[in-house]
Amino acid sequence: MSTVNLRAPEVQVREIRLGSITGFEGTAAGLVGCARRGTLADSSRSFSQCLGCSTSNAACTLVLIQDAAVISHGPVGCSACFHGYEFVYRVNGVNRGLEKTTQRKIFSTNLEEKDMVYGGNQKLAESIREVYARTKARVIFVITTCSSGIIGDDVENVTNEAEEELGIPVVAVFCEGFKSKIWTSGFDAGYHGIARKLIKPPVKKQDDMVNVVNFWGADIFKDLFGRLGLRPNYLTPFSTLEQIEHSSEAVATIQICATLGSYLGAALEQGYGVPEIKVSAPYGIPQTERWFRELGTMTGREAEVEVLLKEEREAWLPRIGELREKLKGKTAYVTAGASHGHSLIAILRELGLEVRGAAIFHHDPLYDNGSVEADALSNTVRDYGDVPNYNVCNKQEYELVNILSKSKPDILLARHGGMTLWGGKLGIPSLLIGDEHFGMGYKGLVNYGERILDAIENNEFVTNLARHAINPYTKWWLEQNPYTFLGDNTNVRNY
């Protein structure tokens, strides 16, 4: 278990804090075994393609907070993709109960060559003032970048001074891209900033409120929790500053994807006494039942949970049975982040598909809460057996193309933009579901089962695409072992 220190400006990256890795080839059970025995070793790649960036994942936890402004302290390119959050806010906000979607306040300090020489502290201080004058934001986040980190700007000090001057929280978030190959370290950085500067000690416990750490999935918890006499407090997209401040008063915190919320859950528990549900999220039937029962125990709603589970079973099991019948014998491949990828594997196998392999972006041996029960991969292996060809691969497309061109599954299930392209180019029906709540519980199995059937059935597009696709990968490469470049260059010398 990692120890949360809310007095420190910075939280360590996952590689150091949790011992997380980005390179592995083997089986899922093998990986879980290594993690339990403490023998998990990282491998590096001598050839690599573009990864993700901590700074954009940090922004993901911050930009969508109502009344917040975010300043990227770096060259203008370090915030180039943030416009996407403006779209998310406008389009998704209405589905999550916002009456009016306000423009997102996104700035770059636009660091230039002279700032590299003289430092960017002064520029940052002036920028914070200007952003406040322009936006009257109720909280300003400053997220760091490779450049501001390497030149050594004192962002913590500048933000603390600005906070004093302006009388609103001004939060430094340390998320330089080069510090971690695991871009989800950016989530931890964002949540650390939130936990240390925004969340307030509880005034009055609210025993019907449950924190839900999520992205911008559909509001399914209002109904599910409502049936248990609970209500969700979604963190942090679309939330108000007050919702965040009072999250310390919740009766529990739940994770939709432990990779996302690992650190916030631990910070709320260790820093503010809010217990976290330490079993992995409710995807697949056994895990759904474990998870809801744990929720019932923690909130004193055991009887209500049994009623809910019974109702859900009655409502959805018949249709799940039909879907299993139709999906029997189908094969799948998964590429996604941990731990949502582990959950997707559970969904596929619950529906009776054979999972031929998976490329999952990284692996955390355990999350910040230290609970083995929270390890979604281990639960998936326990409930459904081992997964062959399990590959920890941080979005290395060349490995994926190599694998897919050989294994040709009936469906590619992806989560993260860009990864379905190669399923499509190879004529493999490919599915990316953005809504992280879509596969939860019994109903989630129906949701996924129907979409998978739909994708397999309506394959004309990918079939045609494959016929015309241009392939930049060499013939040589497609004939190699997909892990040729993995493992400190040793394989490469032998090619």
Place this chain on the structure above:
Amino acid sequence: MSGIIEQERFTCAIGAMQTVVAIRKAVPILHSGPGCGTMVSGFFEHSTGYAGGSTAPCTNASEKEVVFGGEAKLKTVIEGTYKVIDSDLQVVLSGCTSEIVGDDISQVVAEFQAEGKPIVHVETAGFKSNNYVSHSNVVNAIVDQYVEVYAEDGTTKIDNLVNVFASIPYQDQFWKGNLRELKRILEGIGLRVNILFGPESGGVAEWRTMPNARFNILVSPWFGLDIVRHLEGKYGQPFLQFPYIPIGGNETSRFLRAVAAFAGLDPKPVEDFIGGEEAGFYEEIQSLATFLLEFRYGLPNHLHMILDSSYVLGISKFLLNEVGIVPKEQFIVDGVPEAFQQAIRAELAASSAKREIPVSFDPDAGKAQEAIRAITHPGRGLLIGSGWDKQLAEEKGFDFLSASNPSPYRLVLTTGYLGYQGGLRLIEDIYFRVLGTYS
């Protein structure tokens, strides 16, 4: 003045990896931090091309490379690129991390060049410049390190062959369509065209004929000037600069006549081509005039733009004179260096003898939005900008056309606004939006 930028509409120097992606079978190799490629593809969207996006190789600098240098890693990633990706040209683009720590990238690249690999290196650290500027640096690096080495004949000038530089690939989301129309009309007046980027180009083989062009054409107020100046010095090619994107009948004909005069072309076939094009263009405008003059339910009568300098000039001239929408306050957001601003003001002023068109230069587009919020003109307004401006248009009750990056509300494939055909397309797009407001 802190120099902050709200709602950025361009990206940093490494965004010019898209200049490489726009060359057939070229691969960008990023020697940078892990996130740069994702930021670039997140900004432009639908921009993978042959080997950009998730395909682009990257050294993904980590703490180790920042402390000990990343040259060794760059070497193995380049070696891997040759094994894994089939390409005609490799361009190594260095990012902030490697340039701050001082990797000797040209040394690493020189080893591969010495082996006869068509590989080029260019410095594109984000803090050095933006992608409007570094587009020129990328092109010049390819000229110096690839064209110079591999051109079959570096001296002979071929009559009527020109190199053409205009829209920056991907930064101008209409680049493919614009370059296609440019090539079409220039061939129409009798030139042979190296268009260099996109599907209308012959890829690196075409690049190798760049030294053989008799002259160069630049369609831009300022970006790209470093390219044509460089080529002038290197290959003795004079250049013609047309300082904005020509849209519609008047401006496209003006452009073609300027090119013809510069090239000393026989006027007869040039005028024949222009006559034919104008006939087609004005046939449409004449049929449209009744609608523009009579439609009783309301059409936009005035215009604000938050766009780059080339489009603000080109669209102002076009919509004022050929469609009847009057440009009001304009906001130029491509970070125009001060040295070019006066000429752009003068060119905008030349759009009309009887009105002034106020214009401001600031990449901080949040400020432009604030200004527009405070302005009111009688009649129905039209706002042309990027996806950032949709909400502003709603607040103001303006018609809105998204015509620049970032572009979350509009998909552009091969549409262009340049030329005779581009002008008609722009009219279609504006009134498709306007008429779409009537239920």
